[in-house]
Amino acid sequence: MSEGPDGMFILARLPGVAAAKRDRSGGGSRAGPGGWDAEGVSEQQLSIRFDPQLWLFLPPRRRRAEARPAPWDGTSSLGHVVQSLGVPLTETGTLTVDGRPALPSQRPPAGATVDVPAVRRPQALPLSPPRFLLDVHLGSLARRLRLVGVSARYSNDADDPDLVDLANEEGRILLTQDHGLLKRRNLHLGAYVRGSRPDDQLADVLERFAPPLAPWTRCTACDGPLVPVDKAEIAQQLRPGTRRTYDTFARCSSCGRPYWHGAHTRHLEAVVDAAARVSARSTG
Numbered sequence: 001m002s003e004g005p006d007g008m009f010i011l012a013r014l015p016g017v018a019a020a021k022r023d024r025s026g027g028g029s030r031a032g033p034g035g036w037d038a039e040g041v042s043e044q045q046l047s048i049r050f051d052p053q054l055w056l057f058l059p060p061r062r063r064r065a066e067a068r069p070a071p072w073d074g075t076s077s078l079g080h081v082v083q084s085l086g087v088p089l090t091e092t093g094t095l096t097v098d099g100r101p102a103l104p105s106q107r108p109p110a111g112a113t114v115d116v117p118a119v120r121r122p123q124a125l126p127l128s129p130p131r132f133l134l135d136v137h138l139g140s141l142a143r144r145l146r147l148v149g150v151s152a153r154y155s156n157d158a159d160d161p162d163l164v165d166l167a168n169e170e171g172r173i174l175l176t177q178d179h180g181l182l183k184r185r186n187l188h189l190g191a192y193v194r195g196s197r198p199d200d201q202l203a204d205v206l207e208r209f210a211p212p213l214a215p216w217t218r219c220t221a222c223d224g225p226l227v228p229v230d231k232a233e234i235a236q237q238l239r240p241g242t243r244r245t246y247d248t249f250a251r252c253s254s255c256g257r258p259y260w261h262g263a264h265t266r267h268l269e270a271v272v273d274a275a276a277r278v279s280a281r282s283t284g
C-alpha cells in the first residue's frame with residue numbers, strides 16, 4: 001500500500017505536506033523561524049474567562065477561574081471565538097467585553113477581556129410552554145418528559161440537518177449531548193443535556209426550563225395527548241387480567257394506545273414524584 005500511486009496519494013494528505021503545498025501555491029514565503037505569515041496577518045489575542053458551569057465544554061488547560069489568553073484573528077465575531085474554543089452559544093448567558101454587555105455578532109477590540117457566563121436558570125424563552133425535540137440518543141429522556149406531560153418529539157433516525165429544520169419549524173428546543181449540533185449556525189433554540197442517567201437528564205431539563213408539569217396526560221410512546229375513555233370502548237385491546245382488575249382508562253388520541261394505572265406504574269410514579277420536587281425548586 002505504501003508504494004506506487006496509492007502511496008503518493010496518502011503522502012499528499014499528510015498535514016505537513018498539504019501545508020507546504022499551500023505555501024508554494026499561495027506565493028507566500030517563510031516569515032522566519034517563528035513560523036510563517038503568508039497573508040501578512042499576525043495573530044492577536046483576547047483574554048477570555050468562562051463560568052465554571054461551562055468548563056465541561058473546554059479542554060482541561062482552559063478550566064481556570066482567571067481569564068486565559070485566546071488566539072484571535074482580528075476579524076472573527078465574539079460568538080465565533082467562544083464556539084471555536086468549544087462552548088456552544090446555546091449554553092451561554094449575556095457575553096461582556098471589558099465589563100460591557102456585547103452581542104455574539106460583535107467584533108471585540110484587540111486585547112479585550114471577554115466574560116462568558118452560563119445561561120440563566122430557569123432560562124427565559126420566546127415560547128410558553130416550552131416544547132422539545134430530542135436527538136437520537138435521548139429516547140429514555142423523551143419518554144420521561146412525556147410521562148410528566150411535557151411535549152417531547154423524538155425520532156431515532158433523523159439526521160442532524162433534519163433535526164435542526166424540524167426544531168425550527170415547530171418552535172421546539174433541540175435537546176442533545178452533541179456539542180457540534182448545538183453550534184449549527186441556523187439552529188434557533190437548543191440545549192445541552194447534562195447527565196448520563198435519564199433521571200439526571202430529566203432533572204437537568206426541568207431545572208433549566210421549568211416547564212409546567214401535567215403527569216399522566218401524554219402518550220409515552222408517541223407524545224400524543226391522552227383522553228379519558230370508557231372501558232367498554234377499549235375492552236378489545238385489553239388482556240383479560242387487565243380488563244378484570246382496572247376500571248379507569250385513557251387512550252392516546254394520536255396512536256390509540258390504551259393506558260391505565262396499574263401495579264407496573266410504581267417506578268413511573270417515582271419518576272413523576274422526583275420531577276415534581278425538582279419543578280417545585282425551579283419555579284420557586
Ligand SMILES: [Zn+2]
Pocket residue numbers: 219220221222223224252253254255256257
Ligand atoms: Zn400515542
